[in-house]
Amino acid sequence: MPRTLEVMIVDDEPTVGKRLAPALAKIGCEVETFVNPTEAMHRIDKKEFDVVITDVVMKEATGVQVLEHVMRASPRTKVIMITGYAMMSLARDAMEKGAFDFVAKPFQLHELRRVVLRAAEALGVEPVPSHVDGFDDL
């Protein structure tokens, strides 16, 4: 079904949201960004997102806590974990708890776009892209 994909980005590093949001908007996503995971979880209680992209290591709460919160509030939401501290045990635990994918930083924007599009496909949503520009690192 063609429609806008509702995406939340949670990362306590503000530049991540600032760079990801426009890149995802170009493939048909409506993006809300949060630097505070507690505020993000409050928002998840009020709105059902299609995709939540969350950092793992944050000060207020961990990405795993965000994942668990999403799984309780909205099991259909696809959660993509991103981290610069990727470890096998962490990745396995995240997948076991219901993460859709686990991506190690640094990654290229087109890699994350691809993961988001896979999540959309799994949800049966066809986001309508505006246009796709060149590749960038994050």
Next chain:
Amino acid sequence: MPVIIISSAAFGRGAEITARTAGLLGYRIAGPEVLAAAAQRHGVPVERLRQAINESATWRSMSAKDRRVCLAIVGATLSDHILDGECVCHGLAAHLYVTGISHVVKVRISCPLDSRAARATLQENLSDSRARKLVRRLDTTRRRWVEELFGVDENDPANFDVVIEAERTGIEEAATLIVDVARRRRYQPMSYSLKQMRDHALASKVRAALVDVDPGVVVRANDGNVRIETKVLGTESEKTASLRSRALAVAGSLTVEVAAIDDYFARAAMSMR
């Protein structure tokens, strides 16, 4: 889909469980044919590779250096087989050198000495006492080189995701248990683990290309960028240049960084001569 690595001691039913597990999942088996492919690709006798992994029943042993070379060759060839997943590996010591990839499930099959000796009696046409001696000797030799080259104890359950007692469960139940574990979400491929697998494959191939120059070479890869750590006496620019050019010749290598580490002990030993 995941890769399953099944490890077992000599005469320990690993091959039977591997075949049944692969059958249940519809996966390919990476076994002895990988040795043949590796031997052909690198121009070494297949028997040499087989000896490096399984240890022959003869008293002739293999040096640590030769074994490192052989394992690097086998590892590089195996990396192609496991890259796309849906594969069960056995008999290649893969659990020792395929590490840190979350969709690789490592299984240890344990089996009591009595039943292993009984199988050795039948398969090798030996008396009971000679079969026991053979099994013990293979265990000792294996334990020594695994400890020397990898610093791990294969009987330590901490090195595996699953440990199964084959005599108690039987082949069918052991294979069913492995299938159940491999289907769990935690062992499914993800972007991170697929990247780890690609990096592992490139590092393995580069290592195989360098190991005859430096058996102790450490190779890491990250998205086509290769880092080589090698011990040198002084600067030894010839050696580092050779490693760099060989590494760059491996398909998939985009950049190569060589970190030359001063081999203090070798230099001290030379100065005392």
